[in-house]
Amino acid sequence: MRHILRRILFYLVALWASVTLNFLIPHLAPGNPAQALVGKMHGRVAPQALHALEISLGVSHDPLYIQYFQYILNLIHGNLGISVTYMPTPVTDVLAQELPWTIVLVGVSLVISFVIGTILGIVVVWWRGALMDTILSPFFTFLSAIPYFWLALILLYYFGAQLGWFPLHGGYDADNIDQGWTIDFILSAAQYAFLPALTIVIGSISGWMLGMRNAMITTLSEDYVLMAEAKGLTTWRVMTSYAARNAILPNVTQFALSIGFVVSGSILTEVVFSYPGIGYATLQAVQSLDYSLLQGIFLVISIAVLVANLMADVLYVILDPRVRTGKG
Amino acid sequence: MSIPSVTATKPSRMLRLRDLWQMLTQNRKVLVGVIIVGFFALVGLFGPFFVTIDPGEPSKDLLQAPSAAHWLGTTQQGQDILAQMIIGTRLSMVMGIGIGIVTMIISVIVGLVSGYYGGWIDEVLSLITNVFLVLPTLPLAILLAAFVAYKGPLTIAVVLIVTGWSWGARVMRAQTLSMRNRDSVEAARASGESSLRIIFFEIFPNEIAIVAAQLLGTVIYAILAETGLEFLGLSNGNSISWGIILYWAGNNDALTLGAWWWFLSPGLCIALLGAGLALINFGIDEIANPRLRMERKNLKNERKALKKQVQAVQKGTL
Numbered sequence: 001m002r003h004i005l006r007r008i009l010f011y012l013v014a015l016w017a018s019v020t021l022n023f024l025i026p027h028l029a030p031g032n033p034a035q036a037l038v039g040k041m042h043g044r045v046a047p048q049a050l051h052a053l054e055i056s057l058g059v060s061h062d063p064l065y066i067q068y069f070q071y072i073l074n075l076i077h078g079n080l081g082i083s084v085t086y087m088p089t090p091v092t093d094v095l096a097q098e099l100p101w102t103i104v105l106v107g108v109s110l111v112i113s114f115v116i117g118t119i120l121g122i123v124v125v126w127w128r129g130a131l132m133d134t135i136l137s138p139f140f141t142f143l144s145a146i147p148y149f150w151l152a153l154i155l156l157y158y159f160g161a162q163l164g165w166f167p168l169h170g171g172y173d174a175d176n177i178d179q180g181w182t183i184d185f186i187l188s189a190a191q192y193a194f195l196p197a198l199t200i201v202i203g204s205i206s207g208w209m210l211g212m213r214n215a216m217i218t219t220l221s222e223d224y225v226l227m228a229e230a231k232g233l234t235t236w237r238v239m240t241s242y243a244a245r246n247a248i249l250p251n252v253t254q255f256a257l258s259i260g261f262v263v264s265g266s267i268l269t270e271v272v273f274s275y276p277g278i279g280y281a282t283l284q285a286v287q288s289l290d291y292s293l294l295q296g297i298f299l300v301i302s303i304a305v306l307v308a309n310l311m312a313d314v315l316y317v318i319l320d321p322r323v324r325t326g327k328g
Numbered sequence: 329m330s331i332p333s334v335t336a337t338k339p340s341r342m343l344r345l346r347d348l349w350q351m352l353t354q355n356r357k358v359l360v361g362v363i364i365v366g367f368f369a370l371v372g373l374f375g376p377f378f379v380t381i382d383p384g385e386p387s388k389d390l391l392q393a394p395s396a397a398h399w400l401g402t403t404q405q406g407q408d409i410l411a412q413m414i415i416g417t418r419l420s421m422v423m424g425i426g427i428g429i430v431t432m433i434i435s436v437i438v439g440l441v442s443g444y445y446g447g448w449i450d451e452v453l454s455l456i457t458n459v460f461l462v463l464p465t466l467p468l469a470i471l472l473a474a475f476v477a478y479k480g481p482l483t484i485a486v487v488l489i490v491t492g493w494s495w496g497a498r499v500m501r502a503q504t505l506s507m508r509n510r511d512s513v514e515a516a517r518a519s520g521e522s523s524l525r526i527i528f529f530e531i532f533p534n535e536i537a538i539v540a541a542q543l544l545g546t547v548i549y550a551i552l553a554e555t556g557l558e559f560l561g562l563s564n565g566n567s568i569s570w571g572i573i574l575y576w577a578g579n580n581d582a583l584t585l586g587a588w589w590w591f592l593s594p595g596l597c598i599a600l601l602g603a604g605l606a607l608i609n610f611g612i613d614e615i616a617n618p619r620l621r622m623e624r625k626n627l628k629n630e631r632k633a634l635k636k637q638v639q640a641v642q643k644g645t646l
Contacts, residue, residue, distance in 0.1 A: 010458065017459045021468070025475050070631065138357075145602025149559055150574065150595030157583050157591075168584065214613075260464075268556050269468060272578070282467070284562060287382055294471055298633045301467045308464050 007313045011306045013032055018302040022295050023071045027064060072238075078298070081292030089294035094281065099263070099300070102270065102277030106192050106262045109200035113256050121212025121251075125220065127282050135253040137213070140206035147270035151198040157197060158271060166195050169274035184272050196273045200266050208251060215247035222246075249319060253312050260308025262299050364604030368597070372421035375414040381567055383411040394589050396473050399587035404580045412573055413593055419569035420598075423481055423554050427488050428498030428547035434493040435546075436539060438499020440527050454501065460494035460566055469553060473562040480564040483613055484557050486552055496542045503538055507531050537612065544609045570594040 045053075062070075072079070080091035124136055160168045167175065173177070174190040179185060220243050228242045263278060270279030278297055285293040355361075370517075386405035394401045400409040442453035472487045507513065515531045522634070557563060558571025561579075565572060573594045577583075582590040 008456075011462070014459045014462050018463055021463075022471075024470055028475075057600050078492050113415055138607075141606050142599065142603040145548065145552075145606050147555055147595060147597040149556065150591065150598065153574075153578070153583065153591050153595065161583055161586065176348075267470070268559065271560065280469075282470060286470065286560065286562065287625065289474075291475075294474060298464075298467050301464045306462060 003197075004314060004317065007310060009188075011310050015303070015306055019075065019299065020308075022298055022302075025067065026291050026295065027067070054293070075299075080100070080296040083285075083293045083296075084290040085281075085288045091292050092214045094293060095278075095296055095300055098276060098278050098281045100195075101275065102279065103262055103276065104278060105196055105270075106200060106266060107259075109197040110191075110204070110255075110258055110262060112197070113201040113205045114208055114251070116201070117208025118251055119211045120205070120209045121258070122216060124209070124213050125216040125243075126239060130217060136141055137210075140209055142204040143202065146203065147203065147268075148199060148203040148266055149272050152196070152204055152272035155199055156193050167192055171276040192275075196269055196275050199269050199272075203266070203269075208254075211254065212247065212251050215241055215250050219243045220246040249316075252319065253316055256312035256315050257308055260305035264306035333334060335484070339417070340347065352591065353362040355615060356606045356615070360514055361604045361607030361609075363610065364600060365608065367565070368417060368601050368604075370620055371414060372572060376418055376439040377542050379411045379414050381408050384413045384566075385406060393587075400593050401587070403576065403590060404585075404587075406560060409573070409589065411599065413570070416569045416573055416594070419481065419567060420551065420554070420571070421601075423569065424551035424601075427550035427554065429559060430485075430541055431489050431492045431546050432442045432496055432539060432543045435496025435542065436477050436532070436535075437492070438497040440504050440532060442497070443501040443504025444523070444527050444531065446508075452503075453497075457494045457501070459553050460491070461498060463491075465491045466553065466556065469557060470560065470562065473557055481569070483565060484563050489615055490555050492546065492549060492553070496546060498523075499533065499542060501536065503535050504531060504546055507534060522610070534589055541612045544605050544612075548609075551598060551602060554595075563593045570598055 021039045039293045078092060080095075083089050083094045086094050101162050120136070132246070156166075156168065170192055171190050172185060177184050177188050223236060225242050228238050231243075267282050268281035269275070270277045274280060278301070281293065282297055284290070286295065377525075383532060384407060387402070387408075389398060389402045390406045390444065391404050392398055392402045392406075398408050402408055403412075436504065438453055439455060442450045442457070469487045470492045473483055476483045476487070513526060513530050516526050521530070525588075528541035555574065558569060559574045559578065561575055563569075563572060563575075563577065571594070574591055577587070577590040577594075582588075
């Protein structure tokens with residue numbers, strides 16, 4: 001229990017650090033959002049208008065520490081400022097609109113990729129040294145080095161632009177279908193999500209597979225596995241109940257960690273597919289110098305990652321008795 | 329039991345420089361990886377001297393598919409993609425390796441100091457390391473890169489170094505902790521050597537191979553992240569690197585225009601280089617952890633023999 005409490009304390013410190021970074025980075029950079037916006041309009045703005053803009057964007061000229069406390073106070077009240085991209089929508093509304101898309105897309109891909117990758121890892125060890133392993137392992141090495149977004153470009157080019165099987169951008173057929181829980185909408189969304197999901201699965205599957213493979217090989221050389229074999233148990237039982245059961249531990253922890261990255265998703269993949277999620281919003285925020293939206297996105301991602309890390313820690317204590325007894 | 333003879337049988341993955349040469353010559357993965365990385369290094373070093381055309385120069389051959397005149401095709405402005413690729417290799421390689429090395433230096437210093445001194449120094453450094461470890465890297469890099477007024481390779485490099493050093497530092501700290509109480513280190517301490525000398529001349533040389541493996545991983549990360557940031561348009565679009573070629577391809581709708589050649593080569597080169605580096609890394613892993621490369625045949629025979637022994641014992645005693 002003390003172990004968990006210490007971890008929670010640590011994550012609180014990390015949360016504070018990320019909030020502070022989030023505050024400091026824009027303030028240490030030259031200029032402010034209002035000036036940046038004016039710069040985009042080539043400076044043709046009257047001083048009064050600039051002042052009005054500064055007020056609406058929450059730019060203040062108070063000393064830094066006062067602004068810092070105001071920022072924290074705003075955060076506690078759930079006020080993340082106003083998005084320039086979607087003027088005058090509050091950042092929280094933008095986030096609430098974009099988040100579900102990313103969570104569903106990346107969440108589903110994550111589960112698929114985890115299951116297939118882990119099973120592949122077991123299978124490859126089963127036939128170690130056979131053709132399967134000698135071909136699959138280098139192939140997956142190559143796969144893991146491919147930049148996600150490039151894979152997305154290739155898939156989009158071939159299946160989208162050339163064959164025309166899948167749409168080129170968007171999250172659903174916005175011209176003909178209304179957003180809502182109808183069968184038409186879900187089918188349309190699934191069709192639009194297929195290629196992005198495929199990209200994420202292909203891009204991340206090798207990590208699960210190679211991780212499981214290495215863990216399996218290490219576990220298989222343990223004495224208790226040898227003992228199980230010597231007792232005359234079937235290979236199936238040795239592989240599943242003895243080896244895989246223990247070898248899967250690092251992968252499960254990794255899975256818990258990955259849940260945190262579901263929110264940050266695959267920023268670049270979403271950008272390529274113009275998929276209406278957090279990643280695409282990030283790009284738009286970068287392009288339109290939407291500082292509050294960028295800060296909001298980073299904050300949400302940080303919180304998700306920290307919570308997932310805490311979950312992974314707790315899960316580890318539950319799954320691995322050695323951690324429990326070791327730390328008391 | 330025929331366990332292949334290796335110099336590094338200690339589970340602590342302790343390796344020395346001399347083993348690095350052995351890896352090169354004995355492990356096939358390492359060899360293939362070195363050839364790939366070597367190829368790109370040569371192209372980056374000497375390639376630009378052979379490029380006679382200006383890669384930024386527009387020509388009349390707009391958006392042409394690969395042909396004898398333009399081996400990798402042309403862009404929408406008629407720029408030769410092969411020329412861009414060769415010139416771009418230099419910037420991409422320099423950035424990947426440069427970012428990797430600087431990141432690694434920070435990791436090594438933080439890890440060594442933190443692991444060796446212990447106490448409050450370790451507490452503080454570990455806390456900072458762990459905080460950076462849990463902060464989401466790419467979003468933080470985007471946030472930083474977006475706010476820096478000067479856009480260009482240098483910004484990208486600094487941003488990636490700031491966000492990327494924590495993992496290596498953690499590994500180095502763990503390694504240093506296990507090294508701190510070795511006899512040789514104790515002896516050096518007893519003979520009155522200064523702490524700095526002990527850290528850099530007694531402990532560090534023993535960690536060179538791990539540093540090398542970490543460095544490879546960091547370079548892969550740097551190349552992928554750098555390309556990603558460039559693709560998002562966070563670098564200077566006038567310089568030429570693989571990521572920036574991809575950025576222009578994306579910006580000019582190469583996809584809908586059917587210009588597959590525009591984005592095929594940069595991505596393929598990144599993937600190849602990354603795979604080459606990863607192969608070297610896996611090779612080092614296999615050498616450090618002999619279990620990973622034990623042949624199935626060996627394992628099977630060994631198991632059969634043991635099984636027979638156990639069964640014989642069971643029959644004999646029962």
